[in-house]
Amino acid sequence: MVDGVIRFQLGRIFISNKHMRETFKEYAIQEGIKLKRVKNDKVRQTYKCGADVCGWRAHASWMIDGMNFMLKILSDQHDCHRVYNNKEATVKWITSKFEKLVKSNPSIDVKVICDLLRESYKVSIDIRRLYRAKNRALKKLAKDHAKCFGYxxxxxxxxxxxxxxxxxxxxxxxxxxxxxxxxxxxxxxxxxxxxxxxxxxxxxNYPEGKNLIFMYDRQKGYYARSIYVNFKLTYKSDHYKKLFWRAARSSNIYYFQTCMEEIGIIKPDAKKWLMDIDP
Structure with a gap:
């Protein structure tokens, strides 16, 4: 990705099949491609343009290490007209893009979201899909608020x-x-x-503008997500992210040390940064 624009080249690495699916979905919306999935399983993925006359095609499969996908075939010439009513712009995708906006302004008109989609992503979405996306964001917001009371x-x-x-x-x-x-x-x-x-x-009688800290069940451990927020400021690769969360979710010392060694092989400074955190 360069300046927020997705570009592909042979040999590009994807950290998982899910990562590849999401990247190609974003690319199809960005370029206005009607995406056709020829192969889409756990070990390989093949995409082509939905127009028969177009030669755009991409294929990736697992690498030998069994950890990542690699883009192995790429025909990057796309000559079709842009698709504005793109089916890849699903309710879930719209919600992910405008969830924060709906959270800050729950009464926002869906026509405003429609205009923002057209301006930012060059897609035209029917009004029913926009209403479903907004309702989904509002339900998630209500669920988050309800979760706070559970603590x-x-x-x-x-x-x-x-x-x-x-x-x-x-x-x-x-x-x-x-x-x-x-x-x-x-x-x-x-x-x-x-x-x-x-x-x-x-x-x-607490002063306005100052925050109170609520601890549930007196937990004092590290919050992995907070550590990762600081970690990714220096080490931004998706591969670091994958290895970090593997280490964070390790159920035994051996698997944790294995993940840390993999981080150390790629970037010794990244491993040192993590290991310097007091237990």
Missing amino acids: LRRCHLKGPFGGVLHSVMSLVANSRLFPLAVCICEKETQDSWEWFLNNLKNYL
Whole structure:
């Protein structure tokens, strides 16, 4: 990719078949190609233009190492007219492109999204697909908000009166817990949590503009995603990303060390950067 534009050349490496599918989907939208999948399985992928008169074609398969795909055949001449109503611009794809916009402005008109798609990606999408994409983004946003409430501490009371006990604990200077607030409510709902947290906010009298840190279940370990955000600032290759997450998800020391050795072979400085982090 050069300046945000996808370009292919023989020998290009893809870290997985999923990575290759996503890259060719983006390329088909970028170039306005009607993409036809001739082969599309776990070991090989072949793409061609949907127009019979066009000779554009690309083929890739697994490398000997069994870890990556390599582009082995490429006929990069494309002479067809651009496809504006591109089927590759699916509801899922539209959602991924405008999820942040919908999150910041949930009431945005789909006609605005339509204009942005036409301007940025040169695609024309029917209005029903746009509505489905926006609704999908809104549902995901609501799900994310609901997930936050799941991290709050509560206890369902089993006595004769029932109800739910909400509580907030604070970590004091000697690393012990101190109860800040408790309340008993009829059941766990969004309204009961809002009432409880708003009262807690008033009680704490915390300055506006400053953030509070909530820890679920007193977890103090490293957050791999935060480490990777800093790691990729220097080591941006997709291959580094793949190896980093393999190491992060390792279930034993041997597999972790194997992944780290692979990173060290490619770039010793990258391995040193990771190993210098205190356990």
